[in-house]
Amino acid sequence: MITTRKTNKRQLILEEAAKLFKQKGFGGTSMRDLAGEVGIEAASMYNHIKSKDEILELICFRVSSTYISQLAEIEATNAPYVEKIKALISLHIRLMIEDGAAVSVANHDWKYLREPALTEFKDARKQYEKGFAALIEQGIAAGEFQPVNVSVALFTILSAVRWVELWYRPGRELSAEELEANIITMLLTGLEKK
Amino acid sequence: MITTRKTNKRQLILEEAAKLFKQKGFGGTSMRDLAGEVGIEAASMYNHIKSKDEILELICFRVSSTYISQLAEIEATNAPYVEKIKALISLHIRLMIEDGAAVSVANHDWKYLREPALTEFKDARKQYEKGFAALIEQGIAAGEFQPVNVSVALFTILSAVRWVELWYRPGRELSAEELEANIITMLLTGLEKK
DNA sequence: AACTAACGCAAACGAATGTTTGTTAGTGTA
């Protein structure tokens, strides 16, 4: 029988940590809490991870690098800018639904990262925002979008997509697809009837 | 000379607490940190406040009751629903700019409230959201709005208005009025050019 | 001048924190 040696317990710790950090915050989650969830003692966790800070770093950077690589893929297509923005909104919603705990942590607890990880993370986020903003800017230049302030458009979209975390639960009123369609309608065509 | 006895130091504590909680989170802010900011020792703060929890409660409920009373005023007018929604968006932006620290705390750290305050706060928020949602629903029924999903519209607006906290600093590119106009355009008429 | 209340401080409290240490049982390999 194959043992569970060289196990994926490290992965389990990261998953449970993301859930707890989302639920109670980084500072509000003790190593003993986390260990309890994993099913071992707090001391035993140090056989699998270096520190509590390392856990936070691993979660945050996995999320940020996912966003950045997906942005690059979308940038590389030659669809209209409307479609690129739709794809980005869709990416955010899908990632939030599939990996909500980790995304939440990257959204809220990144500020507890220690240097140099903190600066690294902020740079990565800025890089992502720059790329996203550029697509909006080019879309305006191409006549596909209204000439709104680019920062306002960018942050409105990024924020609007965050509440999915607070709201979405599997088996709720709206399916993921309907949810996505409604948010895209709201952001691209607005609330007001013309 | 009028003394500073029976002083407003309690108010000062609350203001500094809001700033620190916003900056470092409730759990990340120690009473010693806060005392340092106020200019006294941690022990001395207990001459002015009952506990750290009380500070959080005072901040959160001041914000929530402001929102609720302002919503009631807007509900009472008989402007078109478009104007009511605009007024609500404007309220959120203005409050965030004028009292950003407290609003931030009420948005992020409310989950550290202890019972029964926690339930009270959640009920207040739910009440506010219900009232807001009703205005959107009536606006749709009146033919002023597109028939989007009401929850999606509500949370998109509420979230979109939150990023002002992360972004706005006095003396930045956009004035408060321009900012407000841009966000309203984005939310009511959408990004896409028709 | 005597009293009182407000307000500050230093010191200490127990509890909880992240982490280290020493040890042990089990497993794969030579």
Place this chain on the structure above:
DNA sequence: TACACTAACAAACATTCGTTTGCGTTAGTT
């Protein structure tokens, strides 16, 4: 059989936390 490695544990570590206690000082009141 012998050795190395993995992974678990209990116990203890120093530090930090929110808070309490006791005591001094100051300022307004009688």
